[in-house]
Amino acid sequence: MMNLTLKVWRQKNHKDKGGFVDYKVSGISTDMSFLEMLDVLNEELSAKGEDPVHFDHDCREGICGACSLYINGHPHGPQQTTTCQLHMRSFADGDVITIEPWRAKGFPVLKDLMTDRSAFDRIIQAGGYVSVNTGGVPDANEIPVPKIIADEAFDSATCISCGACVAACKNASAMLFVSAKISQLALLPQGQVERKSRAENMVAQMDAEGFGACTNIGACSAECPKGIKLSNIARMNREYFSAVLSSDNV
Amino acid sequence: MILDSKIPEGPLAEKWNKHKFNVKLVNPANKRKYEVIVVGTGLAGASAAASLAELGYNVKAFCFQDSPRRAHSIAAQGGINAAKNYQNDGDSVYRLFYDTVKGGDYRAREANVYRLAEVSVNIIDQCVAQGVPFAREYGGLLANRSFGGAQVSRTFYARGQTGQQLLLGAYSALSRQVANGKVKLYPRTEMMDLVTVEGKARGIITRNLITGTIESHSAHAVLLCTGGYGNVFFLSTNAMGSNVTAAWRAHKKGALFANPCFTQIHPTCIPVSGDHQSKLTLMSESLRNDGRVWVPRTVEIAEKVRKKQIKIADIKEEDRDYFLERKYPSFGNLVPRDVASRNAKYVCDEGRGVNETGEAVFLDFRDAIKRDSEDAIRSRYGNLFDMYQQITGDNPYKEPMMIYPAVHYTMGGLWVDYNLMTNVPGLYALGEANFSDHGANRLGASALMQGLADGYFVIPYTLGDYLAGMSKETVTADHDEFKKAAKEITDKIQKFLSIKGTKTIDHFHKRLGKIMWEYCGMARNAEGLTKAKGLIKELKAEFWRDVKVLGTPDELNMSLEKAHRVADFIELGELMVDDALNRDESCGGHFREEYQTPEGEALRDDDNFAYVAAWKYTGEGLESELVKEELKFENVKLTQRSYK
């Protein structure tokens, strides 16, 4: 059982300035997840009639991408996993833990530790799809895909849209997220038809949302809970430059 | 009240094709004059919203998460069934149909299930065309695995993340329609009520979860794709936000709720570790392809395991009881979920459980690793093994996993006819939110199939049939019915905030969960259920007297969000208990201890209970009214389900 001090970012709403508030929690077991530890805090706060700490979370299985806490200077904390999959055995009795929201221009804070990440949805809307309607598609096995290619596309497709890459980057760049989707579809035969316009439109939207430039530091990939590789960014750059050289967007 | 399931005439295999030909069509120019509300953006909602928008309808899509891509479907792990017969192992539409009806212990509609099996093949084609990266063989074609309740390999998968990849496919189609201006998205928006005008569903009342604003949205039809209600048990494998509110409020507005007590307890979940636990984690059923389920043969050895006085590796082969393989030689570890769960409970009840709480059995990969290598196992289940290690701190490549059953899925839901329309005209229910296809037990990898079948391939046809028959006239959101419904919600919110009691919302939710698990869980009996009924009544009264809901209505307010959800769960709990009490038989996941075969299997009573129990809400504090839809079996013979 551990006793901990939490320095938690509290901010009433988008307009509020916000600041850190210290809380003490005790009786935390090493089996708890980080979010369960916050549940304990919130139950205590609620019982006292104080506003619980708001944070995004849903699946608590590391797959929905909702949880998004910046813990002791790292997105999702000390391990390369999601906040919900971080367990208290990664901490020690007496630790002081600082908990902040993602900080990036593209992700304004809504309340406490919750941010607005709808910019990512708009980037996908700009081209993160294959334009096929329901029905009238060929039999699935008429589009063979070499296993190595399928596996590589899969690796890129596992991005959970959490935004840790942006939070980790000193430029708040969204390149890793955007490149993961562009890579997945650039690798697969289904993605070929719209390859150029996709790269151009998604990159344009990314810039419009106010995300910063990539200066190849690699913090994004190092902190990505799904291990999305930097090679995706290299591929995206190739896709983008070859697209603008022979643009379909005229 | 008489329920008309609207099952088309004719031979089973021709019903759907004939129906598609017979339904009325809305001409392309008119489609843009109709507005459709889709609540929920999981597999069912996202696929429906995208497909309807492609056809030309104007769609408004709602979800409570910050992005449609985070719907609970994202967490599905193991796979999706389809009768492709790519493996040449004897699969067919008929076999998938048969397995599903049998797996559901003969409590589903034949016609619906057959259609599901029929369109299953189109789903895989659709997903592949979208760029969903399914697992493939070295030759570049799609790979398959087996799931419980089937003797063929018909499950398509994307490592242990099938739901994620399928949902991202549907989300991409949805996003494309948002870009086209045909879908307007309302994330972080919760449906609070259904609005009916002259008996027809004409819109919804919502709460903007960021600003707290109560809003009215009108439409020509409303589709509820709001998922299941497993969180009534507090602990389940569902996402934290999954709730029954949308379906429940529609129920209170007249929609019948069918088979509420049919819940699925999944056999392979990480056991409960303590009171702090907020949710349970599923370990995909696909693991039972290679993992062997066992407990020590005797209570004495189990005792030593629990006290860590013996190394698991040192337990001799003859002291290991592979109880599923022993009792069910032909299906072995791949028996359906209800059977696997119940047997795990039996051996733990006997005192042969293997963790500190005595409520866990082993799922062991030792033999598979020996046979196929650690790398082979890693490539099949890598992310699941990692997740297990992350949560428990144990390495499943070295030690067997420990697992125990947990609430996972709800077969019950809003009653719908063959067209997926509830008994309220213009109100539809798709995906896990409806009751339709899984009977009393769902087979693995069939929920994803059903959600996408409903959204991509059923609703685009059946919705047109309804809309074509109704006037294009719009009811606007300033209609009196909207004002009335909005006021009711505002009042309800005021009510919550004015109680200012002493106990937190989670306190009530946990207590409800304990009652449901104890008396309406894996095994039920009349005495326990009657007791539960009283307990829930008391809990409800106490909730409305003593709950503490914090904050104000006009802000992001987690406490208020939960209050709505838990209030509805409590009422649902009452109905589930009524339903379980009414059904004096055992079938699938509904196991009434009074009704079992000498071998401890579920004993159905087809003469008296081959019906869908649909419940009608009759008013605050009044008993619900039971409406029966008789199930007719014209193609399969009802037999005692056997997996021996």
Ligand SMILES: Cc1cc2nc3c(=O)[nH]c(=O)nc-3n(C[C@H](O)[C@H](O)[C@H](O)COP(=O)(O)OP(=O)(O)OC[C@H]3O[C@@H](n4cnc5c(N)ncnc54)[C@H](O)[C@@H]3O)c2cc1C
């Ligand atoms: C851990 C896990 C693993 C699973 N694995 C498999 C598997 O391998 N194979 C398989 O076939 N099935 C699996 N299932 C079951 C399957 O995932 C679900 O049944 C299915 O995804 C449900 O999809 P849905 O579209 O009906 O609902 P959901 O995906 O639950 O979506 C519900 C939607 O409704 C919205 N919503 C709900 N209420 C409201 C409201 N009041 N207002 C606004 N929006 C609302 C939510 O925001 C969400 O968008 C699994 C389930 C779990 C829990």
Ligand code: SF4
């Ligand atoms: S690339 Fe990684 S860090 Fe960035 S959003 Fe995707 S999963 Fe999160």
Ligand code: FES
């Ligand atoms: S809560 Fe879903 S990834 Fe953490």
